[in-house]
Structures are given as C-alpha cells and as structure tokens.
Amino acid sequence: MRKKIVAGNWKMNNDLDQTIDLIKELKSAISKTEVDIMIAPSFPFLKVAFDLTENTNIEVISQNVNENNSGAFTGEVSVKMLKSIGLSTTLIGHSERRALYYENDDLLLKKINFALENEMNVIFCFGEELSDRKSGKYFEVIKNQLDNTIIKLKSNQLKNIVLAYEPVWAIGTGETATADQAQEMHSYIRSYISERFNLEVAQNISILYGGSVKPINASEIFSKADVDGGLIGGAALNSSDFLKIIEANT
Numbered sequence: 435m436r437k438k439i440v441a442g443n444w445k446m447n448n449d450l451d452q453t454i455d456l457i458k459e460l461k462s463a464i465s466k467t468e469v470d471i472m473i474a475p476s477f478p479f480l481k482v483a484f485d486l487t488e489n490t491n492i493e494v495i496s497q498n499v500n501e502n503n504s505g506a507f508t509g510e511v512s513v514k515m516l517k518s519i520g521l522s523t524t525l526i527g528h529s530e531r532r533a534l535y536y537e538n539d540d541l542l543l544k545k546i547n548f549a550l551e552n553e554m555n556v557i558f559c560f561g562e563e564l565s566d567r568k569s570g571k572y573f574e575v576i577k578n579q580l581d582n583t584i585i586k587l588k589s590n591q592l593k594n595i596v597l598a599y600e601p602v603w604a605i606g607t608g609e610t611a612t613a614d615q616a617q618e619m620h621s622y623i624r625s626y627i628s629e630r631f632n633l634e635v636a637q638n639i640s641i642l643y644g645g646s647v648k649p650i651n652a653s654e655i656f657s658k659a660d661v662d663g664g665l666i667g668g669a670a671l672n673s674s675d676f677l678k679i680i681e682a683n684t
Contacts, residue, residue, distance in 0.1 A: 437640045439596060439663035440680045441472035441557060442670025443497060443525065453479040457486045459673035464491065469663070469683050472557075473670070474525060477511055481519045488520075495557070496524035498531060501544040503552075513552045523555040525665075527583070529600045529644075539582035546583060550591050557596045558584060559644065559665065564603035572601075573622055580626060589631045592639055598665040599623060600644040605667070611645045613654040613661075620660035649675050652682035 448456060453475050464471065472493045475483045483494045500510040516524060526549065527542045542558075549556050560583070562575040576599075584595060599619055604611035620641050628636035643655055644665035655661055663683050669675040 436638060436662050437470050438468060438683050439470045439472065439640055439642055440666060440683055441474065441495065441642065441664070442666045442676055443474045443528070444476065444670060445497070445530070445667065446476060447671055448475065448479070450479055450482065453483060454486065456671070456673055457483060457492075460492060460676065461487070461490055463673065463677050464680070467491065467680065467684055469680055471680060472523065480516070480521060484520045493523060494521060496521055497528070499524045499526065499545060499549060499554070501541065501548045513549055513554050517552070517554065523557065524549060525557050525559060527559040529559060529561055529602045529605070533602070539579060543583045543586060546587070550587075550594055555594045555596070557598050557642070557665070559598040559600050561600035561602050561644070564607055564609065567601070567603045572619070576619065576623065577626060580623070585630050589635050592631065592635050596640045596642060597623065598642040598644050600665065604645040613651070613658055616643045616645065616655050616661055617658035620658065624660050647679060649678035649682070652679045656683045
C-alpha cells in the first residue's frame with residue numbers, strides 16, 4: 435500500500451527561534467495519523483529540528499544534498515553529514531534548484547544514485563514550466579525528465595524513491611492548477627512507470643503534488659486516485675495551515 439505523505443519544505447525561511455517555535459506548535463497539535471509527516475528546515479537547524487522531533491511522527495528531511503562524499507565543495511552538504519545527525523531522506527531536483535542553480539538532469543541523476551547507494555531515501559522533484567503547459571508539451575517534458583533520471587534506475591531502487599510533481603507554472607505565476615489537472619499528470623506518471631518497470635512498482639510508489647497546495651484546495655487534490663500527498667511550500671510555514679493540509683490527507 436502506498437504511503438500518504440505531507441512534506442513541508444521551509445526553503446530559506448525561519449531563524450533558530452522560529453524553527454523551534456514552529457516545531458513545538460506542530461508537536462503539540464499532531465495526533466496519531468497514518469500520514470507520514472515531513473519537514474525540511476534550513477541546513478543550520480537540521481540537528482536542532484531532529485532532536486526536537488525525536489520519538490514523534492514528524493520526520494526531518496534535507497532540502498538538498500551534494501553528489502560527492504566529501505571534498506573541496508564550499509557551501510555544500512554531503513549524505514554522510516546528513517546521516518551523522520540522524521536524517522535519512524532528502525529532496526533532490528526541486529524546481530528552485532533547477533531554475534536558480536542550474537541543476538540539470540545529469541547532475542540530479544548523480545545525486546540520486548549517490549544518495550541511494552548510501553542508503554538515503556529520496557524525494558525526487560520534477561515538473562514543467564508555464565511555456566511547456568501553454569504549448570501543450572507538458573507530457574513530453576515530464577517524460578524526458580523521468581527518462582533522464584529515475585527511469586535509469588533499477589526497479590528495486592524505486593522502493594526508496596518518492597516522486598514530487600511540481601507544475602512550476604502553477605507556483606507564483608497567477609495561474610491555478612485544478613485537482614483534475616493534478617490527477618491527469620499523476621495518472622500519466624504512474625502509467626509511464628508501469629510501462630517502463632512494472633505495475634507493482636508503479637502502484638507502490640508515492641507521487642506527491644507540489645503546486646501551491648493550501649487548506650482550501652488540499653482535500654480536493656488529495657481525493658484524487660493517484661495523488662498520495664503534497665510537497666508544501668508557503669503553507670508549511672504556518673502551523674495552522676500545515677495541520678489542516680495534513681488532516682485533508684487522512
């Protein structure tokens with residue numbers, strides 16, 4: 435059975451006190467749930483966040499990771515470093531990493547392989563731009579992104595992968611993605627994975643939606659058959675909103 439997941443990507447937000455306060459608010463309000471809850475604070479606060487959430491149902495994850503074990507890579511963080519403070523999951527390929535830091539599919543595949551080889555779970559992000567959506571090439575773009583990355587993996591490696599579809603055109607553009615559009619793409623992704631691997635792999639992999647999920651639209655989006663949860667940005671910075679989104683996925 436596929437996991438239901440709600441992951442909050444805090445991006446470059448929250449100082450130490452804000453990080454502690456937000457985690458305390460979440461801890462005090464989250465009760466037992468079948469949903470896997472994840473949060474990705476900024477790098478300086480990962481250890482503090484991990485310690486605060488130990489023995490809770492909140493998993494602290496990383497926003498990014500380098501594709502090397504160690505070396506002269508100023509400002510980077512390795513899998514070994516993350517594991518040494520207790521983390522076991524990282525985001526790879528977030529749309530902002532692609533757009534702002536020019537991370538391409540070749541680099542992302544290296545990151546995925548290195549993380550998996552070192553027993554790190556991966557939430558792999560991908561999605562099309564507004565121009566791709568308007569030109570009608572969105573399925574082609576997604577297929578290419580998958581072909582260049584996870585389709586190159588072995589089928590048994592996908593058990594440690596969660597997919598996060600991010601329609602970049604629906605994030606901060608004024609455009610709005612509907613729940614039906616989310617389901618259309620998730621269904622396509624699952625069908626393509628089934629075609630390239632097998633039905634069992636496709637049915638067992640969780641696919642998250644990352645296109646401006648908010649309390650007002652979470653229930654409708656999460657009700658779709660192939661949407662297994664969300665990768666949440668801005669709404670994850672507000673404990674009340676994030677908790678409502680978690681509740682919508684139960």
